[in-house]
Amino acid sequence: MSSLSFADQLDQSIGILMAQPNAAHGHADAGLSELLGIAAELRLFPRPQFKQRLKADLLRQALLVSEAAPARVNTRVLEVAPRPKPAQPQPDILPTLFGVGYGSYPVRRSNFVTSLAAHAAVIALMLGSSLWLTGRHPKVGHQFVTELTIPSLYSPPAYQQNHGGGGGGDRDKLSASKGELPLLAREQMTPPTVIVRDSKPELAIAPTVVAPPMTMPQAPQMGDPLAAISGPPSNGAGSASGIGDGTGGGIGSGEGAGIGPGSSGGYGGGVYRIGGGVTAPRAIYDPDPEYSDEARKAKYEGTVVLWAVIGADGRPKDIRVSRALGLGLDQKAMEAVRNWRFQPAMKDGRPVAVQLNIEVNFRLY
């Protein structure tokens, strides 16, 4: 009740403050005075529409500058570059080429040109083959792939956002015990369980959780992979079958037949995926990785696929190798990506962390 009257009092004072910004607003209550001080500062809070509009204007101006820049450079080059002059023969240096001073027998230019071309071709062939033999030029490129690949379920990313999930339990007094996940399937016929209550079911069906199907090794001990303790066996304190503290036949603390926090199946506790209102992050600083010495010597080529979380601050985090190449190229790719910076992905106008696959191509030319 007292809280409500305080809220009323605050609102009244804010009303006066907005109507008469220059009037004195001293107040006996120190707490109220402090909040009114903040409110007074907020009177001049910028309009969000203005901030967005200015950003759009700047982007438009930036694009115009980008388009105009190359044309300007070309123009300058055309103005400054001198017109190429035709090569003048130097009779004193190569008199035989032009037949000067050889009045007794004429020089056949066609023969000379043929000879010169043949020599040039041989030299070019020798140079080219020696370059090919001594080493090929490394070229490294990269591209972003927005499709999701989760490298491991056992160490989920640290950034907590709800994207599906599930949980369960059978009201056990103990927390769920640690164990492996059951099969992942698009539909669930039987929820997973650590303690089997009915040892002779009429129709035995393998327990599953609802998540994108993925081939995984099956371990004998089922449980919550993120549980703190391995035993004693327990289905956890949740409800409606399954394993964990949640409800609904899945594993973990969420609701539904999926895994982890969140609800309605799938993986919980992950970061956003690109699409469905979440824009892709844009690389603003992405120098290519270096070629490793071992790989260059071994003339080793291929593609490293990295999985990373691009945080709301635009920095890559949780970088993992999704498809390894070896010979030091994986490390080189990770080192480079760690220093990249992105304009973060946006959802509802706010930056969010997203997961991204990055293909780094190492080629020798």
Add this chain to the structure above:
Amino acid sequence: MKALENEISDERILIEAAQRDPACFTELYENNFDRVYAFLVRRVGSRDEAEDLTAEVFHQALAGIGRFQWRGLPFVAWLLGIAGNLLRDRWQRAAKQEVQIEADAEADEIAGADDNTEQRALLFQLVDGLPQDQRLVIIRRFAEQRSLREIAQELQRSEGAVKQLQLRALENLRNRIRSNHE
């Protein structure tokens, strides 16, 4: 100290990126908008005028980003320099129109961002970090100067509930300011 170094190194990367591709300037804009706006609004005291000047500062900065040379100072110092020059021009024009001599005294104040500017910029940044409903109430009430009734209608809640949201938002901001000072 380490965090500050990281921040400066990040900023340098962003500046170099913007010099190569001006479209990357928007990142620098996002990072520095609050401080530039807070600096200007404190000096002009009007939202409309501060918005005009802020827009001019960033347009000039974008046009001149290619000439910017990194000397180890934060990027915002350069932006505030532009803002200071714009204020001087504006006040000189006003002085010619016989507005007041006080402008000269105030012009001396322009030298750089002071504590008050930093405080205000911090407050504006903290609003962005409020929970969605509290942030919405603050924006509607203060930036758009809507009445409590209008906000209640928009949110489809009672006026009492919106008052509570307003109170919680201001308390939240107060606590975050305190924890920032500690």
